[in-house]
Amino acid sequence: MARSFLNAITQNAAHYTPGEQVNETGWIKLNTNESPLPPSPKVFRTLAELVGQGDILRKYSHPLGEPLLSALATHWKLDKAKLMVTNGSDEALALICRATLSAERRAAFPAITYSLYDTLVTNCGAACVKVPMLEKPGLPYAIDLAALESSDAAVIFLANPNAITGEYTPRDAIRRIIATSQKLWVVDEAYNDFAGSEATMLPFVAEHDNLVVTRTFSKTHALAGLRVGYLATANAALMQGFTAHKDSYNEDALATRLAQAALEDTDWHRSILRSVVTGREYLRSELKALGFIVYDSAANYLLAKAPQAMGAAIVVEKLRAYKMLIRHYPGSAFEDCVRISVGSESENAKLIGSLKAILSDK
Ligand SMILES: Cc1ncc(COP(=O)(O)O)c(C=O)c1O
The missing domain is CATH 3.90.1150.10 (Aspartate Aminotransferase, domain 1)
Known part of the structure; x- marks a missing residue:
């Protein structure tokens, strides 16, 4: 052996x-x-325009994911410094774990949720606190927000809507809890667009330094194979921590242009x-x-x-x-x-x- x-x-x-x-x-x-x-026909048109432009492959991509970063800032009316382009939102989740967790700093999440949280947290040498689900009419596996907040953890992961169940937690309820919380709340919005235009926490990023929102182009922009996601936080120290852990050129040059085309085709x-x-x-x-x-x-x-x-x-x-x-x-x-x-x-x-x-x- x-x-x-x-x-x-x-x-x-x-x-x-x-x-x-x-x-x-x-x-x-x-x-x-x-x-x-x-994906949008504009994605394919952009791809066709890029064919034969050797430079796009010869040179390294932009370290911060431009031109997508600027397009996201315009789209969400957020300062670029509050956004980071990532290789799928899975990379965003991994960076958050690496920058914030340790043997002494655990992460809590609902017992039934995206199972990657368990993997990412464990592989940072941190422990997972799996918060039991509640029974509600129509939802035998509902999220217990109050129990997440009172858990013995430094960081909370909340998929909204939740993975596997599809449960949507009203954003006002999340806002209320984050406003007084001492913990870092990571709201994973991979499926959030399906819950309506008033479901995202992005407009509240600037208000709370203990909020990170992660999003993806995999689902509602039909680009799962391209691997493009992003995170948003107004906490500059956190952003620096995430940057320390990311690959220098974490998003490829083609992906930044194709995702930009998808974003712009509303x-x-x-x-x-x-x-x-x-x-x-x-x-x-x-x-x-x-x-x-x-x-x-x-x-x-x-x-x-x-x-x-x-x-x-x-x-x-x-x-x-x-x-x-x-x-x-x-x-x-x-x-x-x-x-x-x-x-x-x-x-x-x-x-x-x-x-x-x-x-x-x-
Ligand atoms: C809740 C949740 N978050 C994040 C992801 C990862 O998405 P991405 O393709 O952006 O890495 C998934 C993928 O299925 C998911 O279910």
């Missing part, structure tokens, strides 16, 4: 399991919350939102009719309890025969549930058709 040169933190490292990506055509992927629509962005919300409500009513218990969701996915007659694992397995992927979390508190990303109109219809066949054939 090879000798181990790993440090103690890495020897005990946690590993994140990403949703399955298939390397074969013909699959309908409703397992990783990607956009069902393609009509296309709105059409993605409309399509997802319509598809989500179609899936909700069809799944209910098939005997699933479907929980409230403000995101681009639904968590649903599988019908009694057929367990979640079997539903997921049988859908594979139809070349369809949805998500299942064996061994979790919600292993009787499936999580379904909203697809295109035809993908949603195919999913419901296949489920009807599977359930009538049991």
Whole structure:
């Protein structure tokens, strides 16, 4: 056996399991919350304009992610110094962990949420405080904001809407708690645009030095493969800390231009939102009719309890025969549930058709 040169933190490292990506055509992927629509046509036009411009690849990219950084500052009416472009919002989350956590400084998050938090926190040598969920009508796995605030942790991670469940926490409730909190609150807004235009905490970044907001181009701009995200904070010392941990050229030159094109096409962005919300409500009513218990969701996915007659694992397995992927979390508190990303109109219809066949054939 090879000798181990790993440090103690890495020897005990946690590993994140990403949703399955298939390397074969013909699959309908409703397992990783990607956009069902393609990116804006302006993204492809920008890409075509860049083809043949050797300099863009020959030179290093801009260390702060220009021209995207300026475009984001204009879009959100925020000073550039309060924004950082990152390689997906996962990188933003990793930088926050590296800059703020240690063996003495733990992180708290809801027991059911984006499982990457656990991995990132553990891999910084810090402990995770997993705050139990509450039961509310329509939401058996609801977030307990007060318990997060009173937890023994220095940093709180709150996905809004929450991952897996789709629960939206009203931003006024978050504002109220942050205003008197001594902790750093990280509000992960990967799915926030789906919850409406009044859902983001970005307008309040300047008011609170204990708030960091992370966002992504992966979902509502249909650019998951490009890996572009960003964070916002008015706390200059925090920003310096994040900068110390980031790669010098963390975002590539093509990505900064393509994401800028996507950001500026607000009509296309709105059409993605409309399509997802319509598809989500179609899936909700069809799944209910098939005997699933479907929980409230403000995101681009639904968590649903599988019908009694057929367990979640079997539903997921049988859908594979139809070349369809949805998500299942064996061994979790919600292993009787499936999580379904909203697809295109035809993908949603195919999913419901296949489920009807599977359930009538049991
Ligand atoms: C809650 C949450 N935050 C962040 C991310 C990561 O997004 P990105 O593609 O920007 O790294 C995801 C991805 O699924 C997510 O579910």
